[in-house]
Amino acid sequence: MKIFIDGQYYDENTAKVSVFDHxxxxxxxxxxxxxxxxxxxxxxxxxxxxxxxxxxAILLSPPMTNEAICEAVLATCRENNLRDGYIRLVxxxxxxxxxxxxxxxxxxxxIVIADKIQLYPxxxxxxxxxxxxxxxxxxxxxxxxxxxxxxxxLNNILAKIEANNAGVEEAIMxxxxxxxxxxxxxxxxxxxGNELLTPPLAAGALYGITRGVVLDLARxxxxxxxxxxxxxxxxxNADECFLTGTGAELIPVTKVDGxxxxxxxxxxxxxxxxxxxxxxxxxxxxxxxx
Ligand code: PMP
Numbered sequence: 578m579k580i581f582i583d584g585q586y587y588d589e590n591t592a593k594v595s596v597f598d599h600x601x602x603x604x605x606x607x608x609x610x611x612x613x614x615x616x617x618x619x620x621x622x623x624x625x626x627x628x629x630x631x632x633x634a635i636l637l638s639p640p641m642t643n644e645a646i647c648e649a650v651l652a653t654c655r656e657n658n659l660r661d662g663y664i665r666l667v668x669x670x671x672x673x674x675x676x677x678x679x680x681x682x683x684x685x686x687x688i689v690i691a692d693k694i695q696l697y698p699x700x701x702x703x704x705x706x707x708x709x710x711x712x713x714x715x716x717x718x719x720x721x722x723x724x725x726x727x728x729x730x731l732n733n734i735l736a737k738i739e740a741n742n743a744g745v746e747e748a749i750m751x752x753x754x755x756x757x758x759x760x761x762x763x764x765x766x767x768x769x770g771n772e773l774l775t776p777p778l779a780a781g782a783l784y785g786i787t788r789g790v791v792l793d794l795a796r797x798x799x800x801x802x803x804x805x806x807x808x809x810x811x812x813x814n815a816d817e818c819f820l821t822g823t824g825a826e827l828i829p830v831t832k833v834d835g836x837x838x839x840x841x842x843x844x845x846x847x848x849x850x851x852x853x854x855x856x857x858x859x860x861x862x863x864x865x866x867x
Contacts, residue, residue: 581653581689583640592688599682600669604729606685607631610823611664613654613691617862618664619823621647623786625666630784631726632668639668640685647863653689654865663694663824669728696824697746705831705843708760708820710809711739711748715758715781723758723781733761747820749812749833752781757807763822764788765830767807767815768800768846774811777804787821787854794853800846809834817844819851827851 580592587593600606609624625647632639639646650664666689673682697706713736716723721732733750740748740761749765752758758781759765766775766788773795776782795802812818816839818830827850829843 578690578692579653579656581649581656581687583686583688584649586653586656592690594669594686594688595672597672597674598669598686599671599673599679600667600686600728602673602675603670603677604727604731605635605637605679605682606667606669606728607635607637607726608668608728609664609666609726611650611666612694612823612858613659613662613664613865614858614862616660616865618650618654618865619858619862620786620790621650621863623789624823625650627726627784627786628666628668631724634722634725635727636679637668637670637685639687641687646687649687649689650691651863651865653691657691659691660865661693663692665690665692667728694824696822697828701746702828703843705829705838705841706747706820707745707832708747708749708830709740709743709745709834710751711736711743713739713750715750715752717753718779718781724778724784726783737761747830749809750781751809755808756780757809757812758782759785760820763820763825763828765812766791766819766821767812768817768844769811769815771799772801772803773846773850774803774805774807776807780806785821787823787826790854790857791821791827791850794850794857795846798846798849798853813838815839817847819843819847827854 579586671682764785
């Protein structure tokens with residue numbers, strides 16, 4: 578595998594960053610998880626735009642333009658002959674001193690890794706997954722805004738550990754007010770009658786690219802789409818529940834905190850939206866090979 582670091586390609590075992598990079602020392606940096614399907618990078622522009630928004634929020638200026646980073650992602654896929662896979666794009670603050678001060682960092686680094694991913698077992702896509710609510714609440718906007726896809730993912734990792742300890746793969750994170758925010762690496766949706774609902778971004782969710790695509794698909798399907806505050810009660814009593822993410826795509830949830838959701842099997846709207854999502858990934862995206 579060839580890994581892009583600051584304009585050059587390195588083999589897996591020589592692709593290294595400095596121990597003085599503030600991305601390592603402090604989680605100071607931003608990232609994206611992007612997916613390629615059938616020789617096209619899905620929603621590339623949206624991912625790069627979000628990367629730049631995250632970077633702006635932490636006053637980090639990527640050392641390449643938006644267009645140059647798009648091209649680096651496509652070129653790294655080409656270099657690895659990758660048609661289907663998962664791309665991790667990272668911008669770190671760069672090499673600095675042992676103090677926090679980002680102004681001491683000389684130049685941000687851009688890293689692109691083009692690899693494969695299988696987030697959840699196939700069985701869960703067919704029959705649904707069980708999730709739980711965990712005690713770790715989502716970061717406050719006023720502390721570390723969850724909209725920033727930063728290299729500091731400890732809030733999510735702690736929740737993920739709690740999910741694993743409870744014997745499940747994903748967890749609902751509530752915000753400090755007790756409303757449902759999202760999961761550790763996925764956005765959450767419920768279906769109620771002909772309504773598709775997902776927590777508002779202000780509840781503490783990432784501006785999920787898959788979330789946006791699914792909301793558009795649902796509108797096209799004629800579902801009523803809403804982004805109200807949701808409580809655990811709303812989730813327990815939903816007809817259907819599913820999660821979305823670039824890695825996860827759409828995955829049905831059939832049990833939450835021991836409560837069976839709907840019929841206990843993936844519901845019809847979840848199946849329909851999954852089908853439409855897969856159809857879209859087959860036909861849309863930035864071509865890797867021109
Ligand atoms: N929430 C969190 C916390 C995430 O890390 C992610 C990405 N893995 C998502 C939601 C889903 O976002 P996207 O659809 O853009 O991948």
